[in-house]
Amino acid sequence: MTDVPSPAPRVRGRRPPQGDPVVDRALALLAAFDAARPALTLGELARRSGIPTSSALRLAGRLQAWGALERGADGRFTVGLRLWEVASLAPRARGLRQVAMPYMGDLEEVTRQHVLLAVREGGDAVLVERLSAHAATPVLYQVGGRLPLHSTGVGLVLLAYADPDVQQEYLARPLLHEPERVPVSEAALRRTLADVRREGLAHFRRKVPNPLVSVAAPVFDAQDRPAAALSVVVPEERADARLLGPAVRTAARAISRELGARRPLGR
Amino acid sequence: MTDVPSPAPRVRGRRPPQGDPVVDRALALLAAFDAARPALTLGELARRSGIPTSSALRLAGRLQAWGALERGADGRFTVGLRLWEVASLAPRARGLRQVAMPYMGDLEEVTRQHVLLAVREGGDAVLVERLSAHAATPVLYQVGGRLPLHSTGVGLVLLAYADPDVQQEYLARPLLHEPERVPVSEAALRRTLADVRREGLAHFRRKVPNPLVSVAAPVFDAQDRPAAALSVVVPEERADARLLGPAVRTAARAISRELGARRPLGR
DNA sequence: CACTCGCGTTCCATTCAACGGCATCGTGCC
DNA sequence: GGCACGATGCCGTTGAATGGAACGCGAGTG
Numbered sequence: 001m002t003d004v005p006s007p008a009p010r011v012r013g014r015r016p017p018q019g020d021p022v023v024d025r026a027l028a029l030l031a032a033f034d035a036a037r038p039a040l041t042l043g044e045l046a047r048r049s050g051i052p053t054s055s056a057l058r059l060a061g062r063l064q065a066w067g068a069l070e071r072g073a074d075g076r077f078t079v080g081l082r083l084w085e086v087a088s089l090a091p092r093a094r095g096l097r098q099v100a101m102p103y104m105g106d107l108e109e110v111t112r113q114h115v116l117l118a119v120r121e122g123g124d125a126v127l128v129e130r131l132s133a134h135a136a137t138p139v140l141y142q143v144g145g146r147l148p149l150h151s152t153g154v155g156l157v158l159l160a161y162a163d164p165d166v167q168q169e170y171l172a173r174p175l176l177h178e179p180e181r182v183p184v185s186e187a188a189l190r191r192t193l194a195d196v197r198r199e200g201l202a203h204f205r206r207k208v209p210n211p212l213v214s215v216a217a218p219v220f221d222a223q224d225r226p227a228a229a230l231s232v233v234v235p236e237e238r239a240d241a242r243l244l245g246p247a248v249r250t251a252a253r254a255i256s257r258e259l260g261a262r263r264p265l266g267r
Numbered sequence: 268m269t270d271v272p273s274p275a276p277r278v279r280g281r282r283p284p285q286g287d288p289v290v291d292r293a294l295a296l297l298a299a300f301d302a303a304r305p306a307l308t309l310g311e312l313a314r315r316s317g318i319p320t321s322s323a324l325r326l327a328g329r330l331q332a333w334g335a336l337e338r339g340a341d342g343r344f345t346v347g348l349r350l351w352e353v354a355s356l357a358p359r360a361r362g363l364r365q366v367a368m369p370y371m372g373d374l375e376e377v378t379r380q381h382v383l384l385a386v387r388e389g390g391d392a393v394l395v396e397r398l399s400a401h402a403a404t405p406v407l408y409q410v411g412g413r414l415p416l417h418s419t420g421v422g423l424v425l426l427a428y429a430d431p432d433v434q435q436e437y438l439a440r441p442l443l444h445e446p447e448r449v450p451v452s453e454a455a456l457r458r459t460l461a462d463v464r465r466e467g468l469a470h471f472r473r474k475v476p477n478p479l480v481s482v483a484a485p486v487f488d489a490q491d492r493p494a495a496a497l498s499v500v501v502p503e504e505r506a507d508a509r510l511l512g513p514a515v516r517t518a519a520r521a522i523s524r525e526l527g528a529r530r531p532l533g534r
Numbered sequence: 535c536a537c538t539c540g541c542g543t544t545c546c547a548t549t550c551a552a553c554g555g556c557a558t559c560g561t562g563c564c
Numbered sequence: 565g566g567c568a569c570g571a572t573g574c575c576g577t578t579g580a581a582t583g584g585a586a587c588g589c590g591a592g593t594g
Binding site for chain 2: 026027033063070079081084091092095101102105108119132133142146
């Protein structure tokens with residue numbers, strides 16, 4: 001108190017010229033979560049988002065106070081219900097889903113397997129809804145997850161009806177069939193897409209992990225633009241494409257009509 | 268051009284001591300959306316969030332760049348699919364939903380009306396999932412929306428099984444039955460809650476806009492804590508509570524068991 | 535028992551990113 | 565033309581955001 005030397009010229013508190021807008025950093029925190037890790041400790045959160053721990057804590061604290069994040073008794077962060085509430089207002093998810101659900105329910109009742117609804121986001125399909133019966137075969141994809149455009153039924157439909165330049169860019173990349181990781185020829189894929197457009201339906205077969213068939217059809221919005229893809233996934237032995245095709249197509253048309261489409265077949 | 272007086276000591280650019288953290292302001296932008304207004308112009312966004320237009324534009328731009336917001340051809344902002352993706356990782360919404368869906372599907376098939384799944388968030392119930400048949404009676408509540416705890420079936424269950432202090436606080440407020448806006452006596456509500464706990468079921472009747480009955484049961488998580496409420500809503504004339512009660516209770520127990528609850532009845 | 539390690543939290547001096555009033559442009563309406 | 569409204573660009577100022585250091589704590593280890 002009387003004689004404090006304090007010779008140390010401590011350079012504490014330098015603000016480094018680390019120039020990421022705060023909003024982006026906050027969003028980076030949210031992006032640190034994924035299906036494999038829905039709950040993260042502060043350290044994990046900081047590491048996965050590339051933000052120093054103390055900053056991560058401060059930001060996460062704000063997000064938590066608002067309800068975008070929640071914190072469990074064990075200190076782990078999870079995505080908050082409040083964020084889910086506002087996010088459920090996303091037109092491409094909720095509006096669509098709301099219209100499609102009853103029809104999806106019908107399809108599920110008939111097929112007793114899986115019914116999928118997906119939209120395109122960049123070079124991926126995003127699974128907006130999935131109905132699955134108890135006894136249905138295991139599936140690879142989760143609601144909220146992303147699917148490849150070239151090796152799923154819904155993906156093929158979304159790609160086939162996408163703008164030509166989107167297709168062009170997508171086809172330019174080397175593509176592998178998932179999950180087998182077999183190369184796909186661009187020419188073959190182009191032919192497939194042409195078939196899809198001609199038929200207004202995509203058929204897709206997968207052998208592993210278990211043989212199944214997917215039949216998908218496009219859904220159009222009020223501007224007659226392709227808005228989503230609807231599909232049914234069934235085990236191969238039970239596949240009767242002659243029956244599934246019309247059922248899926250009919251449901252997709254009904255959804256399109258309810259969305260306000262005037263040409264629910266696309267062409 | 269040559270001789271610009273510019274005598275005005277223009278105090279342009281004063282940063283007002285407006286002290287809301289950036290993150291909060293960004294979140295305020297998100298909170299500006301609701302079910303009634305899922306698409307907003309920049310001006311509306313600014314007004315509803317209480318943020319000056321230019322700041323709102325800057326923030327909204329960042330959110331848009333990340334995908335938390337999207338902007339339509341007409342310049343209106345909507346909630347983005349990217350935000351929906353991360354939000355769908357919310358355990359209280361997605362994890363729960365994923366387990367509950369097949370059972371909800373079963374209930375819907377039997378009742379051919381509405382099946383609801385809700386969790387409590389503060390003094391409200393948040394509707395996490397709703398299955399509705401085509402021909403079902405109109406409903407008041409939307410997925411992602413909030414319901415009053417004291418005048419819905421799911422709400423009564425969530426309230427009845429909530430912590431005593433939560434109940435205490437909730438009951439202290441003056442309460443009105445929605446949507447009739449008739450006062451509810453605290454004593455009567457307490458009795459109702461006791462009945463719910465004793466039976467493990469809530470029954471709720473509403474006359475307007477159309478007479479319907481809701482039967483709800485609690486769902487418990489792995490820590491045997493009440494996590495959600497499951498309910499069936501049917502028109503009054505079709506209500507056979509003797510049949511509905513056991514069906515809902517059975518489904519709720521099945522979901523609880525799958526969540527890891529050891530005492531899926533609560534007590 | 536001492537030591538280390540990792541995690542979460544608090545503290546704080548520095549500084550640059552965020553701020554919003556203003557100007558401007560575009561558009562639809564009277 | 566005049567007006568209202570919405571959207572966007574500009575920019576001088578400043579306080580909110582920053583992250584390293586320090587600390588407390590518990591678990592695992594020698």
